[in-house]
Amino acid sequence: MNPLLRALEGIVQIDIGLLPKPLTAEKIRAAIAEQLKNQTFSGKVSADEAEQVARLLEEKHGISMGLGAIVDAKDFVPWLNDAKINGDVGDFYWGRYRQLLFKKGLPKSVIEATDTVTDKVLDRIGNPRDLSRWSRRGMVVGHVQSGKTQNYTGLICKAADAGYRLIVVIAGIHNNLRNQTQARIDEGFIGRDTGRLAHANKAQRQKIIGVGQFDQREFPVSLTNTLRDFNKATATTNTSQIGQYNVPVVLVIKKNSSTLKNLLEWLKEHSVHQGTQMVSQPMLLIDDEADNASINTAYARDEVTRINGQIRELLSLFHRSCYVGYTATPFANIFIDPDTDDEALKQDLFPRHFIIGLDAPSNYFGAQKVFLDARDQHVRLIDDNEDVLPMKHKIDHPVDVLPGSLLKAVRAFIVARAIRNARGQQAAHASMLVNASRFTDVQGRLRSRIADVVGRIRDAVAVEGGKGRAALHNPEIAALHAVWEEQYANAEGADWSAIQARLHEVLVAARVVEVNASKRSQALDYDQGGEHGVTVIAIGGFSLSRGLTLEGLTVSYFLRNSIMYDTLMQMGRWFGYRPGYEDLCRVWIPADGVGWYAHIHEAMDDLQTQLKRMELAKATPEQFGLAVRSHPESLIVTARNKMGTGKELPVKVGLAENLIETTRIVLDGPQLRANIRAGESLLAAAVKSGVCAVERSRGNLFQGVGVDLIMDFLREYRTEPGARPVNPLTDPKLINDYIDARAGSELEKWDIFVASSTRRDMKSLTFAGLDVVPYELSVDTDLAKSGILAFSGASRRIGSSEDESEGLTDKQIADARETFRLSRDDQKLPKTVNPRIYRQVSGRRPLLILRLVKPKLEATRSTGDALHGVLAWGLSFPSSQIGGGTVEYIVNTIRMREMFGEEEIEEEALGDAE
Known part of the structure; x- marks a missing residue:
């Protein structure tokens, strides 16, 4: 938080202390609004910054907890x-x-x-x-x-x-x-x-x-x-x-x-x-x-x-x-x-x-805060591991050196602990999580290397720490100072001299432990902290992923990959409560993981919302189970849950109120060009039918396009040359069956939105006579080697959730957002809203979103230099009133294994369970 906002918080803190109890969200915001009239803050604090201060004060003074559905x-x-x-x-x-x-x-x-x-x-x-x-x-x-x-x-x-x-x-x-x-x-x-x-x-x-x-x-x-x-x-x-x-x-x-x-x-x-x-x-x-x-x-x-x-x-x-x-x-x-x-x-x-x-209390530090609301503050990307500690490695993989990002994370933890001590939190516990391998042997090697690093820093501080600014001549202390400047220079109570004075007590107390099923494992005993609390760096895998609480978790280094929701969410030990030090928390994670967690948060939010809707409808648990199973994401969960059979599994899939996107496309030059032509033909046919393009802030909108043109496009577009789709969620048969059942009523007319990236440093491309700014996205390196482009990690979300508001009037958008706000227990509108609210607007048309994507990958050169990006699409389906609302889809588990790999089996879990 910058000094101006800190000053605003301090003044409002005094103001609300004089207010009659109970303190409400409205009273806090009214006090902030009153101070914003003051010339000290007037015109200098944005609405988002004012809301940031309001939420911080709410967490300090009025933690609330909903009663759930x-x-x-x-x-x-x-x-x-x-x-x-x-x-x-x-x-x-x-x-x-x-x-x-x-x-x-x-x-x-x-x-x-x-x-x-x-x-x-x-x-x-x-x-x-x-x-x-x-x-x-x-x-x-x-x-x-x-x-x-x-x-x-x-x-x-x-x-x-x-x-x-x-x-x-x-x-x-x-x-x-x-x-x-x-x-x-x-x-x-x-x-x-x-x-x-x-x-x-x-x-x-x-x-x-x-x-x-x-x-x-x-x-x-x-x-x-x-x-x-x-x-x-x-x-x-x-x-x-x-x-x-x-x-x-x-x-x-x-x-x-x-x-x-x-x-x-x-x-x-x-x-x-x-x-x-x-x-x-x-x-x-x-x-x-x-x-x-x-x-x-x-x-x-x-x-x-x-x-x-x-x-x-x-x-x-x-x-x-x-x-x-x-x-x-x-x-x-x-x-x-x-x-x-x-x-x-x-x-x-x-x-x-x-x-x-169960609804989480308002001070819960969860996926919404980490990966959406305050991603820039908390998330740091790992992009330097492949040469020394690749995502996929074997049990005998050596750990001779640590990735630079891991070294930085360790130093950040030491600095953050020193800041916490300077804030008077020395009696509280502080933990760092390192989850970078599923093998206990590799975890042991990581522990040794990290212990060496901490030992070197400890020795440097013992010798040089008391020399004031002169200590910065020591490379270890200089590296800590560089991390402080990069991560925490603007944090409250984070003056470097105060931090340097605390480094010795931090490093004397710091322990580096291995938490797994091996004989080397040490218990995380937080009862031994005494008046100074425990300072620990925990290295592990599955043991750190299931239920175990790391007290005072401040810094996490997470280098794992899995497609399964439950595995990823349970590995998210960084969620919880961080009173008095939330601003210091950092999560180092690969870019793919960020996309996954943001996507999973939306899936979990959907599930809780659906639970509340089921409660209002007086549905039974069996009906709730059926509703969840019909979600398109159920294809992955169901097939993986039955992976050992290798059989075809019939699954009822509902597409109402869901978004389906192409994010896995085979690297085949001729087919990619054919997809571009299919998109241009669709827009040309729409214009010929009398539909005009309307320029919007994020692209161009075509309204009222006939379903036949949409079906023609989906038949022509291919994710790969063969008959099998790369992603079963975009299988033409699944989608065509669903649209066919509704083509004469709910899905008769469509809107098409040709989306443009908002990045100013990207040059526009010509697509169907329109100037379109492509989206530059990372792709999965391993899948690219096998000839598959997997955009945006594996999160299956390319553009902004606000793209799904296209085709609605300003009033419909405002009403939908207000409905979403009122549905939340804290009745606040987060920065990123669940796009499902736009799909639920009564009478809205289905929406086809077209995007050009520039993959960040050398392999795309094989597709030809003249390629105008890669065309990807998204289908946003509105609510459906047709009975059943699902279509049957056959999931072949062998094919699912080819796509996503075997579910990760932890070596340590097996050893401990038998």
Whole structure:
């Protein structure tokens, strides 16, 4: 933030401090508007900058949290309210946890929202005092690193107050995540350090923590601890039967076949009722990261993956049970056996009773902020790795030198930590993430090299750090200074002299650790920080990608690639909360990854929006699942989920309210030229039919073009010479079938928008008599070697989302944007809006977008120097009123493997799971 905006923030901060409570978004903006009349700021602060200050003040003073959407089964019958009135639900465990949240400094509004949401979940998991047999399945969809653990800890407390006697938390497939989750359950539910309880020395066994500080009357029994997963012998020593205890029994176990086998055997030996062979006490099972390893991905219909089968068997042992899956990436859960019939659906873990979407608090540091709203501030591109650490490498790849971008990222972390200390945050933790290889051996080599770098900087600071400006003669300190100038010179409290004075304490505390399934791995123990907090650089792969929280994550270096939404989102450990240091956060990532994350954010936003629409329509979870599966992106998810079959899979695909774009085109000169001619013929035919081009700020618009001309163009345009499309989403058969069904009504007339890039340094090209500025885009280097142009990484988005507003009137655009703003829980309009709002405008025509693209690739020379760019198109489909709204498409999984490669299997994950 520049000094002028910082001054504005400071003055408004004083103003709003005098305002009556509660403080609202409107009051903050009114105070800013009043100050903008002052000559100090008048005409010097733009509307976007004023909004930036408003949001910063909102996060500091009025963190809000929406209540989310709920999709229920038709047979849902609420029970919680009556149970509370009748005195059947206590407040002991939740009361303690609520006190702990207040003590941690969470805003009252967030705690109240957590209270409300957990009540909604509790009301749907089954009344533990109902003695009839029941089994319920549900799912809670949150955001990566947004507080799902806080939510299910609150749910556990309330379930215990309501009468649940066994609570099982399945916490990821790695020991470090299980241990971390156990520690959080210790703090938020148990109230004692279970690691100390397991200690042999009885004098050291009792350590009251967390909620135990408020009330110690009824400690739950834990059959696991922070040192050890479930063990049959230990459990038997504690109790022979679950029913012997008047307090809840809790287990935090790893998502591991051996652990689940031991638990099943122990329950069968000690707790089942002999007459029914079932456990009579009610059980709640929380499945954290529910999309990982729990899903039945066995390829044959009569097979079930081991963990999926064991979870189902565990649930079946109980007369009364509930399964609640928590995830930020529900794609796999929605796709649990897409071809199943109703009976199979009832047997699997599909959330058939309820799906609840959690809204993140307003101070959530997520994909919207990182990759859209403040991309220039937070994102740094990696473009120097291929020679030393290529994206694709083998397990024995040497790491003799580090990419310059990684060196810069390490130095940025050290400088950022020094700034945080200068801001008075030295007691807080600070972490850096390095996720650059799936192989643990390569991760080990990276750790060694990074440790060498940190060691050299530490030595330089120890010798030269106290010499003031003279220290800059040392190359290591000079390199830190250069990073400070480039990244943080304008940051608050970032004077170089103050930073240099803090470097010694930062580097003495800094540790470089490996977090994976190897024997070299070290635990991320944030309890050892003391008054100075932990400063750690964590190098890993899959272990860092699933659920593990990196406290105070400030800098990330992410050199990975995957097409799968869930894999990418879970690897996004940089999302979360950054109070007091959000401006210092940096993410180093390849350009392709930036496009992917921006695209995935839109997909997740669509999913949450659809969930809210389903709630209003009183739809069921099964109907929501079908709606998500019909989205065009489902082609990838479905095929990859069934990749092992190598068979053709029928998928129902809906194109209504969706954008389909060509971003994968074969490098074939004659075909590329033929595509250009097809586009020019289309526009010539449109003009001949009486349609005139209207010049717009971003291109030229043709309105009211007949569907026959559009169909002719799509038949002539080819993504490759053969019959098979490079991208199944642009398969002419899929699109033609959909348009054919609507050609006489909804899709009879089209708009065509010939888009131009807004870059001023690009020369225009002539296309169909129009001056068109091409889009210069990067392409996937590996795919280009195989003869395929994959534009904009793999995000399938070339131009601006605002292009889809073309063809609408100014009033329609304004009304659509206002509708979108009101649909958001914070009721703010972000800089980048979801383009789906333009597709939903009543009566709008479908839109064909044509773009010329200049690929940044030497291989394009083979297509001929005279080529006028590459023609790409996008189809923006409006809402559809035609029943069904889908067409059937056959996905060949072998072809999908050719396109996208095998799903990445982590070496460390396999080693840890077996």
